[in-house]
Amino acid sequence: FLEVARRAGDYALVGLATSVHLDAEGCIDDLRLVFLSVGDGPVAVQAAEGLIGRRPSSEAIEALCAAVRREVQPADDIHASADYRRHLAGVLTRRTLDLALAKTSVGGS
Helix, strand or coil, X not given: CEEECCCCCCCCCEEEEEEEEECCCCCEEEEEEEEXXXXXCCEECHHHHHHCCCCCCHHHHHHHHHHHHHHXXXXXXXXXXXXXXXXXXXXXXXXXXXXHHHHCCCCCC
16 A cells, blocks of 8 residues: 655545456456546546566566556645546556565465
């Protein structure tokens, strides 16, 4: 889980919880991305399903980040524009997935 806030202790402009599991061949067999502050409640993105069955390559992750930016539909408010929140959603996708993959073993969790 990572979040971006203007100051420590502030509400998150965007937050993301990521869970990933690799099969015995090193392919993603489960990936879940749930965002905070991009909708009325937690938002699970369907774009994550595009990586199921694929190896977590840099190209695949960048494609996922772009798909996430297209899928999330945050609103503008006094804290951040919708465009900025979409940008943060892509950045957090990359960061949380990199962290989760570093902690995940092939065939493990």
